[in-house]
Amino acid sequence: MKLTKSKISLEEGIKKEWIITNGIGGYSSSTVIGMNTRKYHGLLIAPLTPPARRFLILSKLDESIEIKQTKYNFYANMCHNYISDGYKYLQSFEKEYIPSFTYQIRDIKITKSICMEYGKNTVCILYHIQNKTQDYAKLTLAPVANFRDFHCMNTNHDFDLQQEIKDRKIKMIIDRNSDIPIYMYCSDGKYIKHENDKFYNMFYIEEEKRGFFPEENHIVPGRYEVEINPMEEKEISFIASLEENIDEINTREVIKKEIERIDALVENAKIDSLEGQDKLIRDFIIATDNFIVYRPNFRLHTIIAGYPWFLDWGRDALISMEGLLLVTKRYEIAKELILTMMRDIKFGLVPNGYSGFDNRPLYNSADASLLLFEQIYKYQNYTGDEDFVKSIYETLEKIIESYKNGIDLDNNNIYLDTDNLLVSGTEKTQNTWMDAKYGDFAFTPRNGKVVEINSLWYNALKIMEKFSKKLKKTNQEKYYHDMAEVTKKSFEKSFYNSKRKCLYDVIGDPKIRPNQLFSMSLTYPVIEPNSKIGQEILETVNKKLLNKYGLKTLAKGEKNYVDIYEGDGFKRDMSYHQGITWPWLLGLYYDTLKNKLKEKKTKKTEEEYKEFVNNVKTTFSKSFYEDGAIGSISELYDSKPPYLPKGTYAQAWSVAEIFRIILEK
Numbered sequence: 001m002k003l004t005k006s007k008i009s010l011e012e013g014i015k016k017e018w019i020i021t022n023g024i025g026g027y028s029s030s031t032v033i034g035m036n037t038r039k040y041h042g043l044l045i046a047p048l049t050p051p052a053r054r055f056l057i058l059s060k061l062d063e064s065i066e067i068k069q070t071k072y073n074f075y076a077n078m079c080h081n082y083i084s085d086g087y088k089y090l091q092s093f094e095k096e097y098i099p100s101f102t103y104q105i106r107d108i109k110i111t112k113s114i115c116m117e118y119g120k121n122t123v124c125i126l127y128h129i130q131n132k133t134q135d136y137a138k139l140t141l142a143p144v145a146n147f148r149d150f151h152c153m154n155t156n157h158d159f160d161l162q163q164e165i166k167d168r169k170i171k172m173i174i175d176r177n178s179d180i181p182i183y184m185y186c187s188d189g190k191y192i193k194h195e196n197d198k199f200y201n202m203f204y205i206e207e208e209k210r211g212f213f214p215e216e217n218h219i220v221p222g223r224y225e226v227e228i229n230p231m232e233e234k235e236i237s238f239i240a241s242l243e244e245n246i247d248e249i250n251t252r253e254v255i256k257k258e259i260e261r262i263d264a265l266v267e268n269a270k271i272d273s274l275e276g277q278d279k280l281i282r283d284f285i286i287a288t289d290n291f292i293v294y295r296p297n298f299r300l301h302t303i304i305a306g307y308p309w310f311l312d313w314g315r316d317a318l319i320s321m322e323g324l325l326l327v328t329k330r331y332e333i334a335k336e337l338i339l340t341m342m343r344d345i346k347f348g349l350v351p352n353g354y355s356g357f358d359n360r361p362l363y364n365s366a367d368a369s370l371l372l373f374e375q376i377y378k379y380q381n382y383t384g385d386e387d388f389v390k391s392i393y394e395t396l397e398k399i400i401e402s403y404k405n406g407i408d409l410d411n412n413n414i415y416l417d418t419d420n421l422l423v424s425g426t427e428k429t430q431n432t433w434m435d436a437k438y439g440d441f442a443f444t445p446r447n448g449k450v451v452e453i454n455s456l457w458y459n460a461l462k463i464m465e466k467f468s469k470k471l472k473k474t475n476q477e478k479y480y481h482d483m484a485e486v487t488k489k490s491f492e493k494s495f496y497n498s499k500r501k502c503l504y505d506v507i508g509d510p511k512i513r514p515n516q517l518f519s520m521s522l523t524y525p526v527i528e529p530n531s532k533i534g535q536e537i538l539e540t541v542n543k544k545l546l547n548k549y550g551l552k553t554l555a556k557g558e559k560n561y562v563d564i565y566e567g568d569g570f571k572r573d574m575s576y577h578q579g580i581t582w583p584w585l586l587g588l589y590y591d592t593l594k595n596k597l598k599e600k601k602t603k604k605t606e607e608e609y610k611e612f613v614n615n616v617k618t619t620f621s622k623s624f625y626e627d628g629a630i631g632s633i634s635e636l637y638d639s640k641p642p643y644l645p646k647g648t649y650a651q652a653w654s655v656a657e658i659f660r661i662i663l664e665k
Contacts, residue, residue, distance in 0.1 A: 001094065001095050001096075001283070001625045001630050001631060002092055002093070002094040003016070003032055003092060003093045003094070003630075004091070004092050005090070005091055005092065008032055008033055008087065008090055008092070008093055009087075010033070010083070010085075010087060013031055013032050013033030013035065013076075013087060013090075014031050014033065014035060014037050014078075014205065015031075016031060016032045016626075016628075016629075016630055017029060017030065017031050017032070017041075017628065017629045017630070017649050018030065018031075018032060018093075018095050018099045018629060018630050018631070019290065019307055019308070019629050019632065019649070019650055020098055020099065020114065020115065020116050020290075021116065021289075021290045021293075021307070022116040022117065022118055022119065022120060022121065022122075023118050023119050023292070023293055023294060024047060024050035024051055024119060024120075024121070024293055024294055024296070025047035025050045025051020025052065025054060025293045025304065025311075026044070026045055026046045026047050026050070026051075026054065026116065026121050027045050027116070027290075027307060027308070028042070028043050028044060028045070028114055028116055028123050029041055029042070029045070029307070029308060029629075030042070030043070030060070032093040032099075032630065033076050033087040033090060033093070034060070034075060034076045034086075034087065034090075034101065035076040035077060035078055035087065036059060036060060036077070036078075036202065036204065037078070037204055037205050037206045038204050038206045038207060038308065039056075039150070039151075039153050039204050039207050039212070039216065040150055040308035040309060041059070041060075041204075041308075042056045042057070042058060042059050042060070042146075042150075043058040043059070043060055043061065043114065043123050043125070043240065044056075044057040044058040044121070044122075044123040044240050044241075045057070045150050045308075046121035046242055047121070048180065049297070049359065050293070050294070050295065050296055051293045051294075051295060051302070051304060051311060051312065052311055052354070052355075052356040052357070052359060053149070053356060053357065054149070054150045054356075055147060055148060055149060055150060056146045056147070056148050056149075056150050057121075057145065057146065057147065057182055057240065057242070058123065058143060058144070058145055058146075058182075058240040059144040059145065059146055059199075059202070059218050060075070060077075060144045061075070061125060061141050061142065061143055061144070061238060062075040062077070062141075062142040062144055062220075063075050063086075063110075063112075063127075063139070063140065063141055063142075064139075064140045064142075065105055065108060065110070065137055065138065065139050065140070065228075066137060066138040066140070067105075067106060067108065067133065067135050067137045068135055072089065072105045072106075073086045074086040074089045074090070074103045074105060074110070077199075077202060078202070078203045078204075078205060079200075079201050079202065079203050079215075080201060080203045080215065089103045089104060089105050090102070090103055091103060091104050095630050095631055097255075097258060097259045097262055097286070098113055098114060098115045098255065098258065099113070099114050100112065100113045100114075101113075106133065107131075107132040107133045108129065108130065108131050108132065108133065108137060108228075109129075109130040109132070110127060110128070110129055110130075110139075111127070111128040112125060112126070112127050112128075113125070113126045113128075113255065114126075115251070115254055115255045115258055116258075117241075117249070117254050117258075118257070118258060118261060119294070120241065120243055121241060121242040121243065122239065122240070122241035122242075122243055122246065122249065122254075123239070123240050123241070124237060124238070124239050124249065124251040124254050124255070125237070125238045125239075125251075126235060126236075126237050126251045126252070126255065127139070127235065127236040127237075127238070128233075128234075128235050129228055129232075129233065129234050129235070129236065130233045131228045131229070131230065131231060131232050131233070132231065133230060133231070134230045134231065135230055136227065136228065136229060136230060137227075137228040138225055138226065138227055138228065139189070139225070139226040139228060139236065140223050140224070140225050140226075141186065141189075141223065141224040141226070141236075141238055142220055142222075142223040142224075143184060143220070143221060143222075143223075143238075143240065144199050144202075144218045144219075144220055145172070145174055145182065145218060145219050145220070145221060145240075146174070146216075146218045146219065147174050147175040147178060147180070147182070148175075150308070150309075151309065153207075153212075153213065153215075153216040154216065155201070155213070155215055155216050155217055156217075157175075157216070157217055158176065159174050159175065159198070159219045160173075160174070160175065160176035161173075161174050161196075161219055161221055162174075163193060163221060163222070165191060165193060167191075168185055168186045168187070168188075168189070168190070168191055168224070168247075169183070169184070169185045169246070169247045170183065170184040170185070170191060170221070170222070171183055171244075172184065172221055174219050174221070180242065181242075181244075182240065182241075182242065183239075183240070183241050183242070183243065183244055183246045184221075184238070184239065184240050184241075184246075185238070185239045185246045185247050185249075186224040186226070186236065186237070186238050186239075187235075187236055187237040187238075187251075188224075188226045188234070188236045188237075189224045189225050189226030189227065189236070190224070190225055191222055191223070191224055192222055192223050192224075192225060193221070193222045194220055194221060194222045194223065197219070197220040197221070197222075198217050198218065198219055198220065199217060199218040199219070199220055200217050201215045201216070201217065202215065202216055202217070202218060203215050204216075209566070210568070210569070210572070211567060211568025211569055211570075211571070211572075212569075224238070235252075237251035237252075239251065262282070262285070262286055262289070265285050265289060265328065265330075266281070266282050266285050268328075268329055268330075269281075269285055269327075269328040269329050270329065271285075271327070271328075271663060280621060280624075280662070281663075283624070283625075283631050284624070284655070284659045284662065285328055286631060287624075287631055287632045287633070287650070287655045287659075288323065288324040288325075288328055288655060288656065288659060290304075290307065290632070290650060291303050291304045291305075291306075291307075291320065291324060291650075291652040291655070292304075292324065292325070292330070292333060293312070295312075295340065297359060298340055298343060300336040300337075300339055300340045300343070301333045301336040301337055301340065302317060302337060302340045303316065303317035303320050303321070303324060303337060303652055304652060305317070305320075305648075305651070305652050305653075306635055306647075306648035306650060306651040306652055307629075307632075307648055307649065307650040308648065308649070308650075309648065310648060311353060311354065311356055312340075312353065312354065313352055313353040314341055314350045314351050314352045314353060314365060314368035314371075315352055315365055315367060315368045315371060315433055316652055316653055317337060317340075317341065317652070318341065318350075318368060318371040318372060318374075318375045319371065319584065319587075319653045319656070319657075320652040320653045320655075320656035320657075321334060321337055321338075321375045321378070321379075321656075322375070322378050322656065322660060323587075323653075323655065323656025323657055323658075323659045323660045324652065324655070324656045324659075325337065326378060326379065326382045327659065327660060327663060331379075331382065331383050331385075334379055334382075334383075335379065335385070335388060338372070338375065338376060338379065338392075341368070341372055342372070342392065342395060344361040345369070345395065345398075345399070346361070346363060346409060347402055347407050347409045348369055348398060348399045348400075348401070348402020348403055348407055349363045349365065349368070349369055349402075349407060349409055349410075349412065350365070350368040350369045350371075350372055351363055351365075351368070352364050352365030352368050352431075362410070363409050363410040363412065364410050364412070364429065364430065364431050364435070365412075365431050365432075366412055366414055366422075366424040366425065366431040366432060366450070366453050367431075367432055367433065367452065367453055367456055369399050369403070370403075370453065370456035370457055370459070370460050371456060372396075372399070373396065373399075373456075373459065373460040373463045373464070374456070374459060374460075374463070374522055374523060376389065376392070376396070376463075377463045377466075377523055378523075386470065389467055389470075389471075390471060393467060393471060396464060396467070397464070397476070399460075400460065400461070400464060400480075403416060403422060403457070404416045410429075410431075411426055411428070411429050412424060412425065412429065412431050413425055413426050413429070413447070417449070419486070419490040419494065420483060420486040420487040420490055421449050421454050421457075421487065421490050421491065421494065422449065422450075422453050422454055422457050423448060423449055424447065424448075424450060424453055425445055425446060425447030425448070425450070426445065426447050427442070427445050427447055428440055428441075428442055428445065429442060429445060429447065430442040430443075430444070430445060432444075432446050432450055432452065432453065432515075433452075434446060434515075434553065434576075434577040436573040436574070436576040436577055437573070438569065438570050438573045438574070443573060443574055443576065443577065443578070444577045444578070446505065446506050446509075447506070448506045448507055448508065448509075449494065449495075449506060449507040450505070450506050450515070451495055451503050451504060451505055451506065451515050451516050451518065451519060452515040452518035452519075454487070454491055454495070454526070455491075455518035455519045455522060455525075455526050456518065456522065457487060458484055458487045458488055458491060458524065458526040459522040459523060459524045459525075459526070461480050461483050461484035461487060462480070462484050462523070462524035463523065463524065464476070464480040465477055465480035465481045465484060468480060484524075487526070488526055491519075491526050491527075492526075492527065492533070494507055495507065495516075495519070496533055497510055500512065500540070501536040501537075501539070501540050502516055502536065502537050502540040502541075503516035503519060503527075503537060511554060511555070511558050511559075512540060512544050512545065512554070512555035512558065513545075513553060513554055513555075514541065514545050514551040514552070514553060514582075514585045514588065516537055516541070517537070517541060517551075517585070517588035517589060517592055518588060519537070520534055520537065520538075520592040520595060520596075521587075521588040521589075521590075521591035521592045521595065522591070525592075525595055528599060529592055529593075529595045529596040529599060530596055530599050530600045530605075534596075538592065541589070544556070546589065547581060547639065547643070548615060548616075548619045548643075549581050549583060549619065549623070549637040549643050550581040550582045550583040550584070550585050550586050550636075550637060551581065551582060551585035551586065551588075551589065552579050552580070552581050552639050553576075553577040553578060553579060553580055553581075553582060553585075554577070554578045554579040555579075556579065556639075558579075560574075560578050561578060561579040562574070562575035562578045562579045562580065563579050563580070563638060563639035563640045564638050564639075564640070565580045565636060565638055565646040565647065566646075576636075579639055580636050580637070580638065580639055580646070581636060581637040581638065581639045581643070582635070582636050582637075582654075583620075583633055583634070583636070583637065583651075583654040583657065583658055584651070584653035584654050584656070584657045585657075586616060586657055586658065586661060587653075587656075587657030587658075587660060587661070589612065590612065590613070590616075590657070590660065590661050590664075593605070593608060593609045593612055594609070596608075596609070597609055613661055613664045616658065616661045616662065617661070617662055620633065620658045620662065621662070623645075624658075627644075627645045628645035628649040628650075629649040629650045632649065632650035632651075632655060633650070633651060633654040633655050633658055634646060634647055634648065634649050634650070634651060634654060635647030635648040635649075635651035635654060636651075
């Protein structure tokens with residue numbers, strides 16, 4: 001994707017972002033004009049205990065070039081009453097494998113490329129300078145650094161800078177509360193140390209929109225000055241890292257290895273279903289790869305839910321697994337993800353996540369354990385790995401029994417009622433995917449008999465029936481079959497809302513929400529998609545919830561409906577699941593249509609299916625390159641024109657589910 005000068009004005013440039021990642025939870029990200037608009041932006045965001053405890057290390061590099069005693073700043077920063085306009089020299093922004101910026105200052109052309117070293121907390125910036133003048137020039141690189149949790153700003157940050165300078169390699173400790181050193185190196189020029197030089201009040205416009213204090217200070221430890229001769233062409237490499245050996249790093253080699261690594265992922269995926277769309281497939285695979293990270297403490301891989309601020313969550317990882325790992329044929333990592341999810345099961349519950357501070361498992365989820373069954377079944381279908389299923393069968397049995405016997409860990413309040421339907425939650429818990437909570441107040445507690453929990457419960461029972469049959473466990477096969485039959489009858493009787501022609505979201509709650517699609521989209525639908533009820537559900541969803549960017553989380557006209565995601569934390573959390581559009585929900589709609597075709601293929605259902613797939617392809621083949629983060633898909637969208645992307649600018653289950661649909665022939 002290439003943006004030329006007309007597309008990278010200040011107004012347009014701050015709306016478009018980019019991100020690259022390092023495979024352990026770290027990343028580099030900013031806007032396409034190089035102006036940081038979030039507290040989460042930076043050239044090096046490094047996890048101190050991967051993938052958690054992410055710290056802002058290098059905010060940016062402020063660059064300038066001097067020709068005939070005239071200095072040209074080509075960096076872009078925003079302060080409350082001032083904007084540095086170096087973006088006016090920016091001719092193009094391009095992101096193929098990595099982001100690249102091209103500047104033109106008089107007759108000097110400067111190309112800047114940014115790459116992270118995979119598996120390391122290291123960022124490399126490569127400058128290619130072409131001086132087509134007869135004049136000497138001087139390039140100055142001024143690192144703008146910090147050392148803080150990427151969530152937490154402190155305008156009064158009390159920097160206590162200590163520097164060890166060995167030629168062009170610098171070792172710095174900039175925070176008196178930490179002894180973790182930061183290393184910097186430049187391949188050319190000389191380093192000039194600064195004394196008590198701060199960048200005051202960098203202003204983050206996106207944080208102001210989100211209701212947070214938008215300003216902070218950084219430290220400028222010094223600057224590198226590089227001489228450029230007349231008519232000279234040269235490369236300069238700048239590296240920042242938490243690794244000590246950065247003077248041994250070859251930036252060109254880092255870039256080459258990263259391109260080769262990505263090309264190998266594309267080759268391994270062997271996706272050819274989109275004729276003439278090789279670039280789109282490659283770019284989607286790059287997008288999927290951003291979320292796949294290694295947890296050294298587990299020695300297993302996991303999935304980051306979204307950038308810039310989320311960690312790995314069980315529910316999100318499992319919903320994302322097929323689109324990120326199975327369709328791309330990363331089967332070993334898919335198995336590792338399942339093992340990661342199963343590693344800390346407690347009383348039948350898969351952790352919904354891990355603390356970002358101490359890696360403590362968190363269990364506020366009634367659905368993650370049930371989603372596990374669906375993804376294991378899909379894994380087995382993609383790979384044929386029946387031995388793996390056999391090895392974990394006993395654990396799956398224990399999960400079913402735990403749900404049957406009741407679980408009250410972390411106030412989940414899960415138990416099986418006499419009608420074989422699951423009850424879960426309380427008024428103060430948020431253990432479904434609609435989990436917005438502000439303090440002790442849960443905006444959508446959804447406690448009781450929840451539609452997707454019971455759809456997943458039926459599906460899990462049917463999958464266990466299938467696994468038992470394959471393993472020749474006749475008694476268990478009958479046991480799960482009988483439980484499933486009772487559940488199905490109770491579900492149809494209790495969840496159908498004949499007045500509104502849909503399913504109750506929670507029994508007794510008639511609000512129209514998209515969660516009812518779980519009943520028809522899983523491997524074993526508890527409601528047949530072609531049945532009268534199934535047709536009514538789909539028609540209601542079409543009329544009330546579906547738009548081109550996803551499904552709204554609540555129908556317009558319902559109490560507390562909101563269609564614009566904006567405001568401070570309370571206002572945004574209040575609207576999070578009250579009408580805002582989520583792209584990942586298109587995956588439920590897609591699977592429902594596939595199940596309709598599988599059950600009964602007619603001309604009408606085929607046309608319905610093709611129209612939906614084509615609409616998604618058209619919308620997101622464009623949005624993928626033009627909205628939010630270039631080459632990714634946002635967490636959510638407003639529910640009225642112009643349908644602005646909101647939330648995280650790169651969300652795992654958005655990318656995963658849209659990628660599945662995009663690949664459909």
